[in-house]
Amino acid sequence: MRRKSKAVSSDQTVRRNILEIGELEKTALDQRSRGERIGDSISQTAGKMWFIALHAVWFSVWMAANLGLGKKFDPFPFPFLTLVVSLEAIFLSLFILVSQNRASRQSEARAHLDLQVNLLAELEATKMLQLLRALCAHNGLPEADDPEVKQLVQRTEPKRLVKEIRSNMPEV
Numbered sequence: 613m614r615r616k617s618k619a620v621s622s623d624q625t626v627r628r629n630i631l632e633i634g635e636l637e638k639t640a641l642d643q644r645s646r647g648e649r650i651g652d653s654i655s656q657t658a659g660k661m662w663f664i665a666l667h668a669v670w671f672s673v674w675m676a677a678n679l680g681l682g683k684k685f686d687p688f689p690f691p692f693l694t695l696v697v698s699l700e701a702i703f704l705s706l707f708i709l710v711s712q713n714r715a716s717r718q719s720e721a722r723a724h725l726d727l728q729v730n731l732l733a734e735l736e737a738t739k740m741l742q743l744l745r746a747l748c749a750h751n752g753l754p755e756a757d758d759p760e761v762k763q764l765v766q767r768t769e770p771k772r773l774v775k776e777i778r779s780n781m782p783e784v
Contacts, residue, residue: 648710648714651706651710652711652714654704655711658707658708671693675690731768731770734768738765738767741764741765742765745761745765
């Protein structure tokens with residue numbers, strides 16, 4: 613019976629976390645500027661297969677109309693089509709950059725949140741190890757003198773770790 617109550621509690625915690633993360637994501641989307649909303653919409657549309665197919669049909673019809681019989685409004689090598697496609701590419705690139713910049717800012721905010729949660733979890737784990745070590749020492753258990761445990765109960769210093777990581781990473 614006890615296992616079931618733990619599962620329910622765990623399920624409730626997971627559900628609460630999912631709802632909170634969903635609310636954070638909704639808030640971030642709601643806080644987008646009008647330009648960011650437009651950029652996201654255009655980027656999403658341009659990234660779909662029907663958009664590519666529409667362009668393939670459009671280019672084919674344009675070229676066929678200007679290579680076939682009759683009045684040609686943009687004869688080969690299709691300078692007007694080139695102009696239109698170039699302008700479209702420029703604006704699509706700009707809209708995609710706007711969308712990527714917003715996504716990058718949101719990703720950085722998530723990374724900062726993740727770092728804070730990880731640092732808090734590390735502090736909690738260190739405190740628990742300190743308490744366990746103290747209990748082991750109080751009860752005369754040899755685990756209290758384990759050199760690895762002695763090292764793990766020390767506070768993690770992020771600045772020192774970053775410095776050590778940087779000194780050991782290969783230059784690019």
